[in-house]
Amino acid sequence: MRQSAIKRKTAETTLSIKLNLDGSGKHNIDTNIGFFDHMLTLLSVHSLIDLDVKCIGDIEVDGHHSVEDTGIVLGDAFMQAIGNRQGIKRYGTFYIPMDESLAMVSLDISNRPYLVYEVGDLAPMIGSFDSELAEEFFRAFAVHAGLTLHIKVLYGKNSHHKIEAVFKALGHALREAVENDPKVQGVPSSKGVL
Structure with a gap:
């Protein structure tokens, strides 16, 4: 089973994440940031990755450390769980409509981290979530998971819909990319390594 469990403690956050790439979308998410919890829940449900996230952060300052550190630890957990990348499809691309919004996520489990993030204008806050933090999460996740990630x-007009569509599309793209392909022998790269 492609699973991992990582704990990380800093002066700003205490994080515990368990992840199962071969799950069914079971989730238990608690970051004390309601909208972010909702987005991580959607990521789990749409990727079918079982996800257990507990973050205690300095949200009295703001949500920045909690959101970015969750991206870091989730990326580390993904990197550990995906292992040697043998037999996976590697690539995933998905479009998600959310009412008036349409989002696309395309990714490569390449071990060459890169983020392209183009979502247009967002409202400054979505509930208690600073909308700028979505990019911080995706960057931290991409870097630590070893993903080339295009978002x-x-x-779209509604900021909630735009970000929700992105998280759902990321879930489906990950689901596609981590899937085992019986036709792939070894690592899906002409270099022989990822």
């Missing part, structure tokens, strides 16, 4: 909202 684009093609159009």
Whole structure:
């Protein structure tokens, strides 16, 4: 089973994440940031990755440390769980409509971290969530998971819908990319290594 469990403690956050790439979307999410919990729940449900996240952070300052550190630890957990990358499909691309918004996520489990993030204008806050923190989460996750990650909202007006569509699309793209392909022998790269 492709599973991992990671704990990380800093002066700003205490994090515990358990992840199962071969799960069914079971989740237990608690970061004390309601909208972010909702987004991580959607990521789990749509990727079918079992996810257990507990973050105690300095939210009296703001949500920045909690959100970014969750991305770091989730990326580390993903990297550990994906292992040697043998037999996976490697690539995933998915479009998700959310009412008036349409988002696309395309990714490569390449071990060459990179983020392209184009979502247009967002309201400063979505509930108690600073909308700028979405990019911080995706960057931290991509770097620590070893993903080339392209995120684009093609159009939309409602900030909640735009970010929700992105998290759902990320879930589906991950689901596609981590899937085992019986035709793939070894690592899916002409280099022989990822």
